[in-house]
Amino acid sequence: MMYLESRRTFLKGAALTVAGAAIAKGVFSTDAIAESVKESKFTNTPDTLSFYPPQDQWNHFQELSGVDWKRGGIDRRGVQSENNPDGIYVNDFMIVPTACSNCEASCGLTAWIDKKTFTVKKYMGNPLHTAARGRNCAKGYATQSQMYDPDRIPFPLKRAPGSKRGEGKWIRTTWDEAMTTIGKKMGDTIRKGDLLSRKSVMFHVGRPNENGFVPQVWETLGLDSYNSHTNICSSNGRTPSIWTANDDRTSPDWANAKLIFLNSSHAADAGHYFQQSAGFIADARKKGAKLVVMDPRMSNSAGMSDLWIAAWPGTEPVVYLYLANRILNENMVDKKFVKKWFNWDVLMNDTAYLNFMVEKGYVSKLPADKSFESYLELMKELYSPYTLEFAVKETHVPAYKLEKLYDMFIWAGDAISSYFWRATAAGNRGGWMSGRAGYFAIALRGAIGTKGGTFFHHWHVISVSGKGGSATVGQGVGGADVPKVQAYNELTWPPEWPLSTYELSYLLPHLLSDKEWQKKWTDRGLTVPSKLAVYIPRMYNPVWINPDGFRWLEVLKNEEIMELTMNLSPVWSETNWYMDYVLPVGLAGERHDQHSEATMPARWSSFRQPVLRVALEKSGWKPKNPARATLEAHIKAGLGEVWEDNEFWFDMCVNYIDPDGSLGIKKMWESKRNPGKPVTIAEWYDAAFGDNLPKLKETATNDPRYMNEEFPVYSYLRDHGYWMEEDKIYHAMEHELKFEDGEVISHGHKYPASSMHVGADGVISAVDHKGKEAKIGVEIDGKKVEGFATLSKKLEFFTQWAVDWKWKEYAIPFYPRNDKEKAEMEHIVSHVNHMYMKEENAFALNTVFRLPYNIHTRSANSKHLMEISQNHDPIWISTKDAKRLGFKRGDAIRVRIVDTVSGLESGYFVAMAVPTEGVLPGTLACSHHGGRWKLTNAVTIPNGVSDGKVATGAAPRDLNNKEFLKESPANVGKAGSQTIIDNYEGTTGLNSFGVPVAEVQMDGKVGKLKYVEGIKPFHTERFADYNRDSGNIWWDGLSGSWQNAVAPAHPDPVSGMHCWHQKVLLEPAQAGDKIGDIFVNYENNFKTYQAWRDQLTRGLDENSTLRRPRHIKRPWVRLDPSAYDVTIKS
């Protein structure tokens, strides 16, 4: 009625100053209908909605151009041909599978290679990948924009002679020159043969995204200096798995769970395996599963969960122990499972520990006897202090939520899936206890190894990347003949952290510059390196991602500490700026990797491939130098002199590190088929997969498509990009030992059956063919089964060996029950616990959540990811706290970082406040994935076109052109054969889509960074058509602060994890402050690292005889047993 009453006349419309026809957009055309398209196989509507054609069409798949519908479809325009040039373009694709490399999940990708231009037109998922199921997240599809990033490094770079590191003067060099210089330095160092030399050539990997290849290289080099980023990532997540099951990590069965209990947002939001996990979680919820998210920040997952538990950071163990208390005392224990699979008998037989428990007041009296019933009574008493009241007080979670959680936990039965990884684990000192207590609660309900339950990683993964030894002259099958490494590197495994889960990698610059520390351990009889001969990060940006970045800069610039450095990296980074060499290796579609992850209860592997090389080979092309086929292919494709790690290391070992074979390294990587030459990709992977995955080998060698191929297993993977060896792996610890031909088989290893014996505790031992005794299983109820990988072969909720390694009070899942215990047990109390928040403006800063479109430092080369990720990294502050402190949305605030161990201040970063209800009061959230920087917009490195450089080829790039397939550049990588880089005029930008320019100052004590220029629209000739939208940039690239540099190193005293969370003091920005500014007192940060080391750790001492327990994982290279032995002088 309102409209009728207020009706006005529109007659005035005739009086517009411009006629309607000029105002309307004019969207109608009156084209004539195109010629009949009956002859064409294309239709305007597809036969199927599947994104993917059947695999048998992958080599030749035609598809209408994606813009055809905008032009009215083929009914109007017809299909493009010589006679109908205005018709719809038909893409002529070859589809080659590979795997994403932008996070660790290894989702399948397919590259859709346009044959007519020999370019990748798009990356899609791989429908054959049963875990990723043909889907990808934004990062997967971004592989294309990374491939055609105008700033990708086009050829090997070398620091200009006479310039200093970080001066930004570069020259173009050849692969051969770089490999000769680096290989000689490596060879000369290794040739010395002493202990120090085995610790002085360091490889430092970011996300490996492969399962064992480079570790195998380092093993054949005889070096204990393979280093990884793991302790800034997941050590506290892995420690509970190691202590409980001696396994590396959790492996949940999301898809079949009834309760999905996420500890942090990681699995479903942005973290580990999120694309695959999120899909499985959605499937489970569709079937009625409940989702609980425990996270002080309301992540995307928390926002759509059935229950959001915002526990104060580091108090999560209390939530689990509250559940355990109720499960025990309300008699909801799965007694059958607990009796069978807990090592309760070990505890009940350990009188000394039971006495300790009484003495500490954990229990009031010793158990009546050693029976299982008495064990349960003991547990009931032990965990009874974790009441609802206590849990509410310590965690700040409201009582009704905890009660609801318990009800859901019980409702789910044995189908509870969880994952212990970042946030809680990575953020907090003692964060590992969260996983310990979590496993305990889950296991009490029997939800371990069940359908829909929680299990462990090693049953669900395939690691064969380093096991192609049978293709080489020297390694033997699976690397059996490679000598074990005889060294134990203190730089990566410092004696203060004997139980460190992985290397203390983020302390590398601290340890290398801490002369006092070096002297201390040298005086006590260890051989501690004070410098590195060669330092090789790979696709890694340690300067930016590690805490205390200015310390990294100091050490990287110091040529006495780091004698020679190179990064194997496809892109520019903060680290590369300070390197001696930057050698461009490929991205997800440009390299070979075997890559498997535990994303579902199955054993699957992706096969990552350089797709353009594969397309060339499948079209009939042959490389001139088979050892450098990928390099030749990438030059032919116009990507530049871009290579891959596998072929690089094959060639390095055979021709550059040990050219005359005198070090015994050459033969390890020499081809058995062509001695003297490096092993080839097909040879290596045919052996690596074929020797270790029997079902795959059987399938490939019986498949008519591959059975007559020279390398059937390799060829199968080349075409599929994926293999699943085993599916639906549940209750694997119940696998019975197999007996065949006088041998007993456990976990695939064979032992003479005659050597087997069963101990009083049921543990079955046997002696392998090399004379080494191993625990191979356990006898339970008369059955001989494989059990878990622990010493007791059961789940160890009493970790007896921890007592010998000085952590007696933490051998059981525990959390201090009062303030006195909190003070005494500070090792498992978060350094950001609320007890440290004494000042009005003090907060616990949660830093370690990921952003779904960015992975650490791997995104700034993708224009798509950069466009969607701008200005997304503010400080989340609760509305209540913001009001109290007077902060409004958009305000710049100084975030001062204060250490709660040393009491020292680290400096501050300036960030933007966003008040929200989505964060627990008293805590803040600001992801540490923001704040990339560079020192200049562009560098000039002449292409040298006029300098006798050679063209990449004469024939047009076209896979259907026989001339093109006949050509290949000669002598690639050698002097005089440097190729002309397409449309490269001598100057390259540096991450022009994503990284703003900053000014950095540092004086050895204090460091500052200030952004001076945002990114701007630009024009590029390189991959010009693909980047024709570079003029449309609307963002300035400023997306957070480089807070990592302000953060001091916080090594967890047990796991060695860098505990990322920070105690911070907030104050308004001061005059001159801009969002993004940082100020760092890195002299204080050094003292903070020392304080955590000296006040909290329980390291080796004069009573020590071993570096580390022999039975727990010591990743990457296999050590000679003698390397574990140690004598520490008093």
Add this chain to the structure above:
Amino acid sequence: MEEIIARSNVYALLSRVLLQELDHERLELFCTDETILEFLPHWRDWKFRNVERQKLLEEYLNPDFANLSLLHLIPYETFYTRADQMIETGGANPVTDFYSRYDFLVDYEVARVVSADHIGIEMEFMHHLCEAQLKAFRESDREASDELIRVQYEFLNTHLLKWAPMYLINMKYEARTPLYYDSAEMALEFILSDHEILSALVKA
């Protein structure tokens, strides 16, 4: 004749504002044409209307437009008329069939929409029908003129009126700038008013 011109102009005006973000030329018109300003009273009186044009587009109008036509509201007929709320982008869209009957084909490269039943396109179609009616009127082709009135009546009743009011009411509630608030209200009033005019003509 004045009525036909007015109707044609208003359809053109509304189709433009509902179809895409304004360009500088059209924005200028919306800021200066007195008749338009009279149609859009809140817009006329809005204090931010005089900020620098580029800023006005980038920081006020375009974000609002993106919200109203891309992010939170769906300006397509089939979204409102199909039980499954799917936009029919293929050949089974009755609106496309209607256009085809009169040899109208949408050029998607110009329109930047995913389907021909976008409100801006339906409005522009009505504008073209008015223009054709005007031509017939000027040429005194009574038969054609009557036929065109009937076609307009049919299209308005079988399509626009079936769904556009719902979209426009939603748009009015969602709008965060007076331009789109007023445009929604004006469009709603106009199609109701035009229904009356056409009903009267058809009956006559």
